[in-house]
Amino acid sequence: MTLLTVAVVALAATAQTVREDFKANIFLSASNYVDYDRQFTDAPLTPAPAGYEPYYMSHYGRHGSRWLIAEDSYTGVVEPLRKAKADGKLTAKGEETLEKLEQFLPTTVKRLGDLTTVGERQHHGIARRMVRNFPEIFCRPNVYIDARSTVVVRCILSMTAECEELAAANPTARFHNDVSKLFQTYLNSDREGIVKDLGRKGSQQLDAAKKQTDTSHLMQLLFNDQQWVAANLKAGDFMYRLFEVASNMQSHDTDIDLYPLFTADEVYQQWRMRNLRWYADYGPSPLTGSLVPYVQHKLLRNIIETADTVSQTQATLRFGHEVVVMPLAALLELGSCGVAISDTSKVEDVWRNYRIFPMASNIQLIFYRPIDGTKGDILVKAMLNEREVQLPIATDRYPYYKWAELRQYYLDKLDRFDALNRKHIEENNGNNESSL
Numbered sequence: 001m002t003l004l005t006v007a008v009v010a011l012a013a014t015a016q017t018v019r020e021d022f023k024a025n026i027f028l029s030a031s032n033y034v035d036y037d038r039q040f041t042d043a044p045l046t047p048a049p050a051g052y053e054p055y056y057m058s059h060y061g062r063h064g065s066r067w068l069i070a071e072d073s074y075t076g077v078v079e080p081l082r083k084a085k086a087d088g089k090l091t092a093k094g095e096e097t098l099e100k101l102e103q104f105l106p107t108t109v110k111r112l113g114d115l116t117t118v119g120e121r122q123h124h125g126i127a128r129r130m131v132r133n134f135p136e137i138f139c140r141p142n143v144y145i146d147a148r149s150t151v152v153v154r155c156i157l158s159m160t161a162e163c164e165e166l167a168a169a170n171p172t173a174r175f176h177n178d179v180s181k182l183f184q185t186y187l188n189s190d191r192e193g194i195v196k197d198l199g200r201k202g203s204q205q206l207d208a209a210k211k212q213t214d215t216s217h218l219m220q221l222l223f224n225d226q227q228w229v230a231a232n233l234k235a236g237d238f239m240y241r242l243f244e245v246a247s248n249m250q251s252h253d254t255d256i257d258l259y260p261l262f263t264a265d266e267v268y269q270q271w272r273m274r275n276l277r278w279y280a281d282y283g284p285s286p287l288t289g290s291l292v293p294y295v296q297h298k299l300l301r302n303i304i305e306t307a308d309t310v311s312q313t314q315a316t317l318r319f320g321h322e323v324v325v326m327p328l329a330a331l332l333e334l335g336s337c338g339v340a341i342s343d344t345s346k347v348e349d350v351w352r353n354y355r356i357f358p359m360a361s362n363i364q365l366i367f368y369r370p371i372d373g374t375k376g377d378i379l380v381k382a383m384l385n386e387r388e389v390q391l392p393i394a395t396d397r398y399p400y401y402k403w404a405e406l407r408q409y410y411l412d413k414l415d416r417f418d419a420l421n422r423k424h425i426e427e428n429n430g431n432n433e434s435s436l
Contacts, residue, residue, distance in 0.1 A: 022268065029267045031278065033065075033244070033247045033358075034354045034359060035065055035250040035358065036122040037125065039385065040387075045133060045388060048400075052371060052400075053368060053369065054134050054367065055313045056310045057364055058306065059318060060318045060319075061318070061325075061361070062325050062359065063152070063319065063320070064116070064122040064154070064359050065118040065251035066154050067107075067113060068248055074108050076241050077238070078105055081101065081222070084223055089223050091223060091224050104249075107252070113153075118359075119158065119251065119360065124164070127164075133386075140170075141170075142172050145163070147317040148177075148319070150320045150321065159317065187318055187320045189295055193424060193425050194291060195292055199288075200281045201285070203277065205273075205280060206274075210240050211236050213269065214269075218239050218261065239270070243270040246258035251359065275348055275352065283326065283337075283351065284340045285340065290340045291420075293328070294417045299318075300410060322361060325362070329363060333391065334382055334390070336350045336351060356385075362384075363382065363384055365383075366382075379402060380402075391406060
């Protein structure tokens, strides 16, 4: 992107600050745990250009809201509080917090990482809006819908929820649902080559940020003996874990609210360290030469190659994870997702994780053709979480772009990356051989 484009994008993104966003909607501070239905109000869609109709949707969607994943996601918070209680070191607020967590803990047994009812509901809603927004595709008699998922159960169930809704809207629709490790190569690609060797700079930054976090307010709120805290807790890590549990409560139909434990400054700081970590580990950060988004180069090729085969009205639905949605959005250069920012204090002006990959986040590419069957350019528009976004080529009828031009732009990007990656692998193999 040109500097002028970056400036324009940045100006648009800073219409409201992060702190103002959180004041209006604290749930946004949850980063990748944001409930899709607690985002922003629906944005109106631009009508199709005169003489055009949608005929194909190419989609990638993240699974819906889930329980936390790691074995110690909950116990890593509960056990320290239990020990503090046994030692007589909890304040009244600490006792109250432990009681809330003890109330919730039984629901997590054998459910780590599972899709929740909230997550299932999100996908039903997304599919209903697909039908509402693009009836020319989803209400067409005998429309073909190819839906594929990674092998993870929460992704499979998310796919199932959307297909159920689409089938209810159009009983004649023909579905092909498939799940296989074969699809992992593009639905959830592993890091390899130059992208793998770049490492995860954000994770390194996060570890340092936890140690530097001001935990004094929270520790005094929960514990009555700060010497005990110093001897028994890694306070920064404990605070990080507790905020994660608090953030993810919106993934459940519960009235348990842990956000009041944190001040507005603490909420912002907890979000900020996560935002920077995600940007460095999966985004276009200059720390990694803006190359990490190319982890999804196989997925982008699949999107292009599949679109090349489509002549009849249909949809391709893919289901996976936020670690795919995020770099794919950057690789596609959706809105400001692909902007490289060296100054960490400026990242949030342009790049905010809660706008990109909440639970059930999705990218929809909608293809349009002339209605009367006469020759004309195939057009495409992109939607990130059902909101129209800018694409990286010029157009005189935003948000619609000529697919032939956009396709070539992406293929050129991919070819340049493939050449760079091959060179990197060859050089590394040479270095490895010379060291034997």
